[in-house]
Amino acid sequence: MSQTIAVVGGTGPQGKGLGYRFARGGYDVVVGSRSAERAVPVAEEIAARLEGVEGAGSVTGAANPEACGQADLVLVAVPWDGHDDLVAGLPLDGKLVVSCVNPLAFDKRGAHGAIVNGGEGSAAESAQALAPGATVVGAFHNVSAVLLWEDEALDEDVLVVGDEAEAKQQVMELARTVTGRRGIDAGKLRLARQLEPLTAVLISINRKYKTHSGIRISGLDTHQAD
Ligand SMILES: NC(=O)c1ccc[n+]([C@@H]2O[C@H](COP(=O)([O-])OP(=O)(O)OC[C@H]3O[C@@H](n4cnc5c(N)ncnc54)[C@H](OP(=O)(O)O)[C@@H]3O)[C@@H](O)[C@H]2O)c1
Numbered sequence: 699m700s701q702t703i704a705v706v707g708g709t710g711p712q713g714k715g716l717g718y719r720f721a722r723g724g725y726d727v728v729v730g731s732r733s734a735e736r737a738v739p740v741a742e743e744i745a746a747r748l749e750g751v752e753g754a755g756s757v758t759g760a761a762n763p764e765a766c767g768q769a770d771l772v773l774v775a776v777p778w779d780g781h782d783d784l785v786a787g788l789p790l791d792g793k794l795v796v797s798c799v800n801p802l803a804f805d806k807r808g809a810h811g812a813i814v815n816g817g818e819g820s821a822a823e824s825a826q827a828l829a830p831g832a833t834v835v836g837a838f839h840n841v842s843a844v845l846l847w848e849d850e851a852l853d854e855d856v857l858v859v860g861d862e863a864e865a866k867q868q869v870m871e872l873a874r875t876v877t878g879r880r881g882i883d884a885g886k887l888r889l890a891r892q893l894e895p896l897t898a899v900l901i902s903i904n905r906k907y908k909t910h911s912g913i914r915i916s917g918l919d920t921h922q923a924d
Pocket of ligand 1: 737
């Protein structure tokens with residue numbers, strides 16, 4: 699039986715792109731939204747792109763709590779503003795929760811990391827504190843939504859942080875649907891404090907070079923990352 703993944707905030711570009719990649723990789727995906735009416739057409743759009751793709755999973759839409767109820771793994775892909783209120787209301791007990799949420803702020807000098815919990819926290823750690831019955835892993839913070847919606851394997855690495863080894867392994871495997879390679883074990887969950895604001899650097903690079911940059915780690919043998 700294939701694994702079902704709920705994408706909370708799946709109507710936005712990041713959730714939609716990751717949902718598309720996960721379903722293309724064979725996972726069943728439930729696109730979540732604060733309104734089921736917004737989720738269903740996005741699910742249909744993803745499913746239409748997957749028509750004729752051998753081995754693709756199903757894609758359906760539902761309100762966020764119902765989507766979580768149907769899933770083994772929940773991806774949280776919502777903006778930092780409103781994140782805590784939303785996560786606190788979701789049925790996440792016993793679920794593997796993946797956070798790709800980047801708390802960022804923008805001013806006239808560009809993007810920068812927002813201060814979370816006085817500098818002693820991250821979105822992923824907030825999710826873990828709000829959902830103690832779940833296991834939270836941080837991943838997919840640094841992959842561009844624009845590239846996710848395209849078909850090519852991405853020439854970049856997915857850095858995965860978490861405190862539970864088995865959950866982290868599952869998410870490292872899930873990363874194959876995005877890059878064609880296993881994700882990289884980047885350490886404990888608290889290192890989300892470094893991964894999340896790193897996206898501000900990529901946004902700055904994107905603006906300068908008019909590209910969609912990502913992270914590639916050197917110094918690992920192919921077999922370590924594959
Ligand atoms: N865009 C990227 O390239 C990218 C790359 C890496 C990581 N990320 C991270 O991924 C997350 C999602 O990014 P995105 O660009 O897809 O964001 P987005 O379009 O701004 O939001 C995604 C979805 O979240 C829901 N949402 C919006 N405001 C909310 C609130 N206050 N409370 C609850 N739900 C709300 C909306 O869905 P409904 O209205 O349907 O509920 C929306 O479609 C962010 O944390 C971002 O930092 C994004």
